[in-house]
Amino acid sequence: MSLTAKVREHYSPAGLTDRIKSALGPEGQPLTVGQLAQLDQFHTRGILATTELAGAAGLDASNRVLDLGCGVGGPARYLAATFGCAVTGIDLSPDFIDAAIYLTARCELSDRVTFQVGDALHLPFGDGAFDAVFLQHVAMNIEDRASLYAELRRILAPGGRFATYDVVLRDGDVVYPVPWARDGSTSFLLSDGDTRAALEQAGFKATLWRDDTQTASDWFKGAMAGPPPSGPNLGLVMGPDFPAIVGNLGRNIRENRVGVLSAVLISH
Ligand SMILES: C[S@@+](CC[C@H](N)C(=O)[O-])C[C@H]1O[C@@H](n2cnc3c(N)ncnc32)[C@H](O)[C@@H]1O
Numbered sequence: 085m086s087l088t089a090k091v092r093e094h095y096s097p098a099g100l101t102d103r104i105k106s107a108l109g110p111e112g113q114p115l116t117v118g119q120l121a122q123l124d125q126f127h128t129r130g131i132l133a134t135t136e137l138a139g140a141a142g143l144d145a146s147n148r149v150l151d152l153g154c155g156v157g158g159p160a161r162y163l164a165a166t167f168g169c170a171v172t173g174i175d176l177s178p179d180f181i182d183a184a185i186y187l188t189a190r191c192e193l194s195d196r197v198t199f200q201v202g203d204a205l206h207l208p209f210g211d212g213a214f215d216a217v218f219l220q221h222v223a224m225n226i227e228d229r230a231s232l233y234a235e236l237r238r239i240l241a242p243g244g245r246f247a248t249y250d251v252v253l254r255d256g257d258v259v260y261p262v263p264w265a266r267d268g269s270t271s272f273l274l275s276d277g278d279t280r281a282a283l284e285q286a287g288f289k290a291t292l293w294r295d296d297t298q299t300a301s302d303w304f305k306g307a308m309a310g311p312p313p314s315g316p317n318l319g320l321v322m323g324p325d326f327p328a329i330v331g332n333l334g335r336n337i338r339e340n341r342v343g344v345l346s347a348v349l350i351s352h
Pocket of ligand 1: 091092095124125126127152153154155156157158159174175176177180202203204205219220221222225226263264
């Protein structure tokens, strides 16, 4: 099986859209982005992190935004609803794209947010097609970072912004399974330094480079201390071992095996 197929298989929960439909109940009133935040923000610190990164990227309604590795589309819907911009979501997983399209219709945002299945290393867009690219908790699955960052620079207009929020390698062996991989065969973490070097090599210059590891660790401590979220949540997307998988990520962060990085860079 190819690496791409293995990653796609990891993110292929059978019957996801049907399970989301039953959990959300009857289609009446439009849903808000906030109502879905426990379900559709598939990264550490959820919508808080998306809000911070979007603020740092400085978007406006005229921007053409790509959310790469968009999952079930929560961040893409947040960007469109908050800034009024047009957002395209791309993801390897047909199941996630199907759910993303359904949830976007329920939020009445389909005129501004569109989705398609695709691979980050072979994007179906022309040069300079976007003003901003978001990449949240995706690079960990991509071995060939040089090609990833070169592809992002290609599809960004000159001066375009690349906003990323990712897990980085620190000083220990990762305890698996984690949300992005069941074992090390589909996990490709880089250190902060190697990530920055790869981005600079591809032609990006950082305007924000922030270590969010302590913030993430504090957030996990609070989340683990409280009851599990009520209502539709990421357990629907990640399956029954969701608590154990998320617990491992919290442990990896707490024990400094991995870190969490927020960055905004300009293509130059
Ligand atoms: C942990 S989820 C994050 C989803 C979303 N960015 C969010 O924060 O809600 C990682 C996502 O990256 C996608 N992904 C991984 N490798 C990819 C690739 N080569 N091309 C496109 N998407 C990819 C997966 O399918 C999955 O939806």
